[in-house]
Amino acid sequence: MPEPIRTSRLPAWLPWFIGRLGYGLLTAWVISLVVFIATQALPSDPARVILGPEAPLESILTLRQQLGLDRPILVQYFSWLAQVLRGDLGISLDSAQPVAGLLFIRFGNTLALLLGVLMVVLPLALTIGVGLALRRDSRLDRWGLATLIVLKATPGYLIAIGLVLLFSMPHFDLLPAVSLIDPDRPLWRQLDYLALPVFALSLSALPYLARLVRASMIEALDSDYVGAARLRGVPQWRLVWCHTLPNALVPAIQGVALTLRTLIGGALLAEVVFSYPGIGTLLNSAIQMRDLPLIQGAVLVITLGVVLVNLLADLLTVLLTPKLRTARRASLIQRNRRGIQSWWRRPAAKAP
Amino acid sequence: MRVELDSGADVIEHIDFSLAPGEILGLVGESGSGKTTLATALLAHARRGARINGGRVSVAGTDLLALDGEALRRARGGLIGYVAQDPALALNPAIRIGKLLLETLQAHEPGLDRAAREQRLAQTLADVGLPGEREFLRRFPHQLSGGQQQRVMLALAFVLRPKLIVLDEPTTALDVGTRAHILATVRRLCKEQGVAAVYVSHDLGVIKDLVDRVMVMYAGRIVEVASRERLFSRPGHPYTLGLLAAIPEVGRQRVLRAIAGHAPAPGQRPAGCAFAPRCPRRSAACSAIEPALQGLDGVQQVACLHPQLIAVPEEEIAPVQVVHQARTPLLELRGLNLSYDRQVLFDLSLDVHRGECLAVVGESGSGKTSLARTLAGLGDGGVGALSFDGQPLSLMARKRDAATRHRIQYIFQNPYRALNPRQSIGQCLQAPLEHFFGLKGAACRARIDAALARVALPAETAAKYPHHLSGGERQRVAIARALVCEPEVLICDEVTSALDVSVQAAILALLRELQAEGMTLVFVTHDLGVVRTIADRIVVVKDGRIIEQGGTAEVLDRPGTEYVKGLVAQAKFQR
Numbered sequence: 001m002p003e004p005i006r007t008s009r010l011p012a013w014l015p016w017f018i019g020r021l022g023y024g025l026l027t028a029w030v031i032s033l034v035v036f037i038a039t040q041a042l043p044s045d046p047a048r049v050i051l052g053p054e055a056p057l058e059s060i061l062t063l064r065q066q067l068g069l070d071r072p073i074l075v076q077y078f079s080w081l082a083q084v085l086r087g088d089l090g091i092s093l094d095s096a097q098p099v100a101g102l103l104f105i106r107f108g109n110t111l112a113l114l115l116g117v118l119m120v121v122l123p124l125a126l127t128i129g130v131g132l133a134l135r136r137d138s139r140l141d142r143w144g145l146a147t148l149i150v151l152k153a154t155p156g157y158l159i160a161i162g163l164v165l166l167f168s169m170p171h172f173d174l175l176p177a178v179s180l181i182d183p184d185r186p187l188w189r190q191l192d193y194l195a196l197p198v199f200a201l202s203l204s205a206l207p208y209l210a211r212l213v214r215a216s217m218i219e220a221l222d223s224d225y226v227g228a229a230r231l232r233g234v235p236q237w238r239l240v241w242c243h244t245l246p247n248a249l250v251p252a253i254q255g256v257a258l259t260l261r262t263l264i265g266g267a268l269l270a271e272v273v274f275s276y277p278g279i280g281t282l283l284n285s286a287i288q289m290r291d292l293p294l295i296q297g298a299v300l301v302i303t304l305g306v307v308l309v310n311l312l313a314d315l316l317t318v319l320l321t322p323k324l325r326t327a328r329r330a331s332l333i334q335r336n337r338r339g340i341q342s343w344w345r346r347p348a349a350k351a352p
Numbered sequence: 353m354r355v356e357l358d359s360g361a362d363v364i365e366h367i368d369f370s371l372a373p374g375e376i377l378g379l380v381g382e383s384g385s386g387k388t389t390l391a392t393a394l395l396a397h398a399r400r401g402a403r404i405n406g407g408r409v410s411v412a413g414t415d416l417l418a419l420d421g422e423a424l425r426r427a428r429g430g431l432i433g434y435v436a437q438d439p440a441l442a443l444n445p446a447i448r449i450g451k452l453l454l455e456t457l458q459a460h461e462p463g464l465d466r467a468a469r470e471q472r473l474a475q476t477l478a479d480v481g482l483p484g485e486r487e488f489l490r491r492f493p494h495q496l497s498g499g500q501q502q503r504v505m506l507a508l509a510f511v512l513r514p515k516l517i518v519l520d521e522p523t524t525a526l527d528v529g530t531r532a533h534i535l536a537t538v539r540r541l542c543k544e545q546g547v548a549a550v551y552v553s554h555d556l557g558v559i560k561d562l563v564d565r566v567m568v569m570y571a572g573r574i575v576e577v578a579s580r581e582r583l584f585s586r587p588g589h590p591y592t593l594g595l596l597a598a599i600p601e602v603g604r605q606r607v608l609r610a611i612a613g614h615a616p617a618p619g620q621r622p623a624g625c626a627f628a629p630r631c632p633r634r635s636a637a638c639s640a641i642e643p644a645l646q647g648l649d650g651v652q653q654v655a656c657l658h659p660q661l662i663a664v665p666e667e668e669i670a671p672v673q674v675v676h677q678a679r680t681p682l683l684e685l686r687g688l689n690l691s692y693d694r695q696v697l698f699d700l701s702l703d704v705h706r707g708e709c710l711a712v713v714g715e716s717g718s719g720k721t722s723l724a725r726t727l728a729g730l731g732d733g734g735v736g737a738l739s740f741d742g743q744p745l746s747l748m749a750r751k752r753d754a755a756t757r758h759r760i761q762y763i764f765q766n767p768y769r770a771l772n773p774r775q776s777i778g779q780c781l782q783a784p785l786e787h788f789f790g791l792k793g794a795a796c797r798a799r800i801d802a803a804l805a806r807v808a809l810p811a812e813t814a815a816k817y818p819h820h821l822s823g824g825e826r827q828r829v830a831i832a833r834a835l836v837c838e839p840e841v842l843i844c845d846e847v848t849s850a851l852d853v854s855v856q857a858a859i860l861a862l863l864r865e866l867q868a869e870g871m872t873l874v875f876v877t878h879d880l881g882v883v884r885t886i887a888d889r890i891v892v893v894k895d896g897r898i899i900e901q902g903g904t905a906e907v908l909d910r911p912g913t914e915y916v917k918g919l920v921a922q923a924k925f926q927r
Contacts, residue, residue, distance in 0.1 A: 222400075224441035231395050232508060233429030234459050242455070246446045322446055322492040 012327045013318050020314060024307040031303040032084075032296070036077050039292050045069075046093055049290045067093075080296065089300075090293035094286070099297040102282065107301055110278040112187050113270060114263055116198035121205050122256065128206075129213025129252075130240065136218055145211070152207035160200040160273040167196065179276040197270035204269070205259045212255040216248040223247075250317050257313030264305045363389045363402060364572040368645075371516065371548040376539065378563035378580075379552045380595065382852040383823070384615050386572040391520045391552045395428050412515040430460045433509030433517040438525045439501035443493035449504050450489025453511055460512050476511040479544075480504075481537055498716075499530035503537070510541055517542070517549045523558065527715045528878060532922045535562050555853050557599045557881070560584065568592050571616050571626035574645055578652040588654035588661070590631050598857035600881035602908060602923045608885055610858030625657065633658045680742055682706040682872055683760075683841060688726060688736030688747075690896075696722045697734070697896045704841065709863075709873040711887035711904070713919075716878065719896040721765075721845055724876045728762040728843050758788045761834035765846040767826035771818040777804075777829050778814035784837050803832040807862060824855035831862065842866070843874045848882060860886050880923040884908060892916050 047063040048055065064070050068079070083090060089099035128148075132141045151159075168177035179193040187194075220226060221244055229243050271281045279298055286294035318324040364386040371377055381387045389402065396416045398404050409416040411431050419427055428434075436442035444452065453473055457464065464472070477484040480503045493501055502522055509517050519538065523531040539562055542549045553559050559566065566583045568576040568591065576589040587593045594611035613630040616622065622629060628638040637657055645655045681703035690697040696719045704710050714720040725731040727738070729749025738745045740760070746752050764770035771780060781800045785791045791799065801811045807828040818826055827847060834842055844863065848856040864886060867873055875887060883890060883904060890907045892900040892915070900907060900916050911917040 224436055224438065225444040228434065228436045228442040228505075228508075229444065231392070231397060231428050231434040232456050232459075233425045233427070233512075234455060235425060238455065238459070243444050243447070247444070320446075322448075323494045326492060326495065 011325065013315075013325060016318070017311075017315060020311055024311050028300070028303050028307055032081070032300050033077070035296055035299045036080065037073070039295050040073055040076075046290050046292050050093055080293075084300065089297040092286075092291055092294045094289045094291040094294070099293050102294065103279070103297050103301055106277060106279045106282045107305075108187065109181065109276065110264065110280070112194060113197055113201070113276065113278060114260060116194050117201045117205060117263065118256070118260075120198060120202040121209060121259075124202070124206055125209035125213050125252070126245075128210040130217055130245065132210070132214045133217035133221060134240065136221075145214075148207040148210055151203060154204075156200065156204045156269040157273055159203050160196075160269060163196055163200050163203075164273070177274070179270075179274045181277055193276075197274045197276045200273070201263065201270055205263075209252065209255050209259065213248065213252050216251040217244060220244045220248045246320065250320055253313050253316050253320070257309050260309045261306050264302060264309065364393070364569075366573055366645075367407070369567060369574070369577065371550070373515070373548055374543055374546040375565065376542055376549045376551055376563045378556075378559040378566040379550055379569065380554065380556055380559065380566060381569035382554060382615055382854060384571075384617065385569045387552050387554075387569050388520055389572075390569070391518050391550065392434075394516075394518050394550065395432055395434055396424060397428075426460060429456065429509075429514070430512050431515055433512065433514040435502075435505045435509050435517065435519045435522045437521045439498065439505050439522075440493070440525065442505060443501055445493055448490050448492055449496070450486075452504070453489070453507060456508055457511055472511060476507050479510060479541060480506045481533075482507060497530075498526050499534060502526060502530075502534050506534075506537065506541070510545070510547075513545070514547060517547055518552070519549060520552045521554065522551075524553075528880070528919065529715065529922045531558070538562065555599070556584075556595050557853070568595070571621055573626065573655065575627065575655045576653065577645070578654075582651050586652075586660070588648055588652055588659040589627075589656045590633050590658075590660065591627050593660060594630075595854060598854040600857075600860070600879070600885040602880045602884050602920060605884050605905070608857035608860055610861060611854045625655075633660075682741060683727065683874075684739045685727065686737040688723070688734055688738075690719075690722055690726060690731055690734040690736075692733065695896065697726070700736070700893075700896070700898060702891060702898070704872060704874055706840075706872055707867070707870055708888045709867050709875055709886055711883040711890045712874065712876045712893060713880065713883055713890055714878065714893035715919075718893045720876050720878075720893045723893065724762070724843050724845050724874060727841075727874060728760060729757070730762065754788060758784070758837040759839055760841045760843065761837050761839035762843045763827075763830050763834050763845065763847050766850045767823055767830050767847075768850065770830050771826055773818050776815055776817050777821075780829070781814070781833055781836050784833065788837055799836055803836045806835060806866075807832045822855075823851050824858060827851060827855075827859055828862070831859075831866075835866075839871070841872045841874065843876070845876045846878070847875075849877070849879070856882070880908065880920060892919075 045060070045064075047060045047067065047069060051060055051063060061070075068076060071079075080090070087100065089103065091097070092099050092102060095102070128144065132144045135141050164177045167175045175195045176193055177196070179197060181187065181190055181193050226239060226243050229239055234243070268280045270276045271278045279302065283295065283298040283302075285291075286298060367390060369377070379387050379390065389398070392398065393404050393407075394409055394416070396404065396409065396419065404417060407417060411427075414427060414431060416424070416427055416432070443449070447455075450473075453476075454469065457469055457472065473489075474484045482488065482500065482503050493504070496504065502525075505522070522538075523534050526534065535558070538549065538551070541547065551559055551563055556566070560580070563580055565577065565579055567574055568583075568589065570591050576583070576587065576592050578588065583592065584596070587596055591611070594609070597609040598611070600606075600608060611630055616626060622639065624637075624639040624641055625631070625634070625643055628634045631638065635658065641657065643655045643657050645653045647653045648659060648661075683702075683704035685700065685702040688697055688700040688702075689695065700723065702723075712720045712723060722731055726734045726736075726747060729747065729752055731747065734747045736747065738747055740756060743756075745756065749757060771777075775783075778800060781803060782796055785796050785799055800814055804811055804813055809825060809828050809832070813821070813825070813829070818829070821829065830847075831842075842863075847863075848859050851859065860882065863873060863875075867886075873886075875883070877883060887904045890901060890904050891898055892907070892913075894915055900911065900913050902912075907916065908920055911920055
């Protein structure tokens with residue numbers, strides 16, 4: 001029996017979301033602890049890296065003292081954490097610049113890249129997925145699927161190099177092959193440097209998302225409620241856009257979140273092939289240089305990014321699924337959200 | 353009319369009937385008889401892999417099969433409405449019901465102005481018995497009860513004022529009480545508005561008080577058409593007779609007779625009469641000639657060479673069994689409290705005596721399944737005292753020792769989901785034998801054969817996989833799986849509710865036989881007719897408490913509480 005619905009009350013997903021936020025922050029904190037301890041366990045001494053192998057022992061000890069590396073590890077951690085909470089990520093050992101400033105530029109670049117990928121891949125995946133689902137099992141669908149699978153099987157760097165060959169050869173020089181972004185100019189004035197990296201990453205993310213949208217569209221199109229609406233004489237365009245797509249979007253959101261999570265930690269493909277100055281290469285060189293503050297800062301930022309993407313995806317899922325959005329208790333949301341399975345995907349009760 | 357599969361096998365053929373305005377036609381048949389195919393074919397729709405191949409569906413002068421595109425869309429809904437089986441699946445979870453109704457109305461009558469639309473919506477909602485206020489229309493389907501959802505489906509069909517409505521088992525997913533209300537609403541609306549209706553059902557009992565005429569389908573053909581009174585008093589086709597004999601009744605305990613064998617799949621119809629292999633009245637001519645539908649008199653048509661021409665003989669009434677109750681019950685439950693995120697069972701006490709069949713009756717949500725699971729040791733979070741054969745028994749199956757665990761076995765509601773699709777039946781039966789008795793090889797094989805024979809399945813079944821079997825056969829396998837454990841108590845959770853009526857009769861007869869051999873049964877169900885057929889004693893559960901218990905005849909004939917009186921009245925209404 002449904003209980004009377006009170007509209008004045010706070011929605012149950014709000015406490016659920018606050019709980020999830022808390023868990024996200026806890027995750028970030030645990031990761032920061034792990035990273036801090038792991039960097040301490042690296043088999044070399046930052047002071048020696050900075051001063052070089054020839055440096056005398058006294059100056060190394062002096063530097064260690066200056067950097068605070070001689071203190072107990074917990075004390076070091078808490079002073080670092082206190083700094084972080086004040087927004088100060090420390091000074092890079094390698095370049096002697098503030099870590100926060102370095103990260104701000106590089107992470108900004110990565111975010112711009114992700115935004116570009118999203119703007120290209122979302123409409124494309126939706127159009128292709130919906131289109132193929134509507135023409136399911138036709139020749140177009142079979143060839144479309146085959147193409148997507150070939151694209152998926154092609155290694156990312158091949159796609160990237162192929163794009164460079166297509167668009168940036170001397171006789172056909174449309175787009176820059178290398179993303180020589182000038183850090184002093186705003187990014188939005190150098191969008192041509194973004195084009196090829198965005199394109200390459202979109203192409204490698206597209207097959208997965210398009211097939212996800214196609215599969216969930218087919219499932220929703222086969223559902224009883226779409227069949228019933230069709231037999232009620234609801235026009236085809238409304239069937240597709242109002243009855244099917246909103247229900248097919250939920251799995252797609254989790255798919256997009258998965259793609260973003262992989263890309264956020266470093267779209268290494270683009271960063272290496274196009275020398276795109278993102279956070280991945282920054283972290284890589286920081287590890288090689290044993291630049292502890294930079295490693296810690298970069299990992300912290302990436303972790304927070306991943307946590308944020310997860311949170312947003314879950315929030316969107318709940319908001320787009322009426323049953324979860326209108327749940328009366330936060331515990332119901334937890335129980336219904338097992339992976340990306342939607343609650344209405346019950347196995348058929350009767351045999352066909 | 354004819355519908356065939358891509359392979360060319362016909363699903364339904366030689367279908368021919370007409371309906372007067374306001375007339376309700378019942379379309380009855382077992383699963384696989386092609387009744388749902390016929391129902392959607394009336395709307396010029398065939399499921400994937402099938403197509404409508406010739407024929408004519410003419411509603412109020414419009415030939416639906418000749419239409420396409422925009423004209424067909426307008427005819428669907430506007431001229432002929434459709435109400436699907438499970439309202440929980442047939443309502444879009446992401447759209448508020450008010451919007452669904454408005455959308456349907458606008459798709460067919462875009463010219464209506466706002467005031468006229470709202471007036472029509474309010475009128476329709478009142479007709480189907482739903483509150484019309486704005487707050488209600490803003491609800492999503494999951495915020496409604498099953499009965500309300502089905503009323504919304506009815507409103508979606510009736511809001512367009514169609515000439516014909518096709519209802520495809522609209523009450524199968526509902527409780528008995530809700531079912532009776534929905535049936536009454538359908539009948540009232542059809543008569544008031546002069547709408548003809550085709551009501552599809554697998555259960556003759558359900559439509560007894562609803563329809564004017566009944567059409568019985570078997571293997572894609574119409575085998576009998578008759579007025580309601582004639583069909584129930586003097587069925588002409590042996591198949592109809594078999595269906596009628598399989599319906600359990602609340603009022604009296606009768607011996608149910610199942611129809612032997614099962615219906616042929618499309619493409620595997622035998623030559624001649626499709627029912628001949630299962631027919632008790634067959635002759636040599638039956639397997640040579642396919643009988644056409646012929647009129648017996650004004651109100652009855654039968655497709656049979658040897659139609660029954662006399663009234664149905666009075667059924668045998670089963671003798672009332674007296675179970676001698678031992679002084680100590682076999683299973684004794686005291687003070688059970690169970691909660692998940694809310695409390696489901698309250699202070700529940702129960703005795704099960706050796707050799708009896710105890711029915712646990714209740715509507716959905718009453719906690720009857722939770723009670724059964726707790727007895728089986730599958731319930732989490734229960735607190736209470738349970739003893740078995742005088743010995744205390746844990747409420748958790750994993751804390752029971754193997755020697756007692758195999759003595760209580762559980763059979764699940766849905767045989768389509770209770771068997772592992774990747775295990776052959778043999779493997780499925782072998783696992784408990786190895787686990788409990790350490791049997792291997794020939795000894796194991798012998799036990800499996802014995803168990804299959806006991807549930808009346810051939811020994812070759814062991815090599816098959818669940819998808820090779822029909823629903824009734826699967827449920828027999830599930831029973832065999834419980835039997836190989838050599839249980840003393842079988843807990844049956846709605847074991848027949850996913851099955852056809854005639855198959856249900858066969859399963860009930862099997863359980864009855866097992867009981868006669870000394871098995872103790874705990875039978876969970878919401879169907880009082882089934883209870884009357886099988887149970888010796890009844891426990892009625894409501895909101896997690898036992899509100900009435902006693903001997904079956906006692907409780908059903910002289911209910912002590914208003915609630916049980918209501919249940920019995922509803923069950924009698926629909927039977």
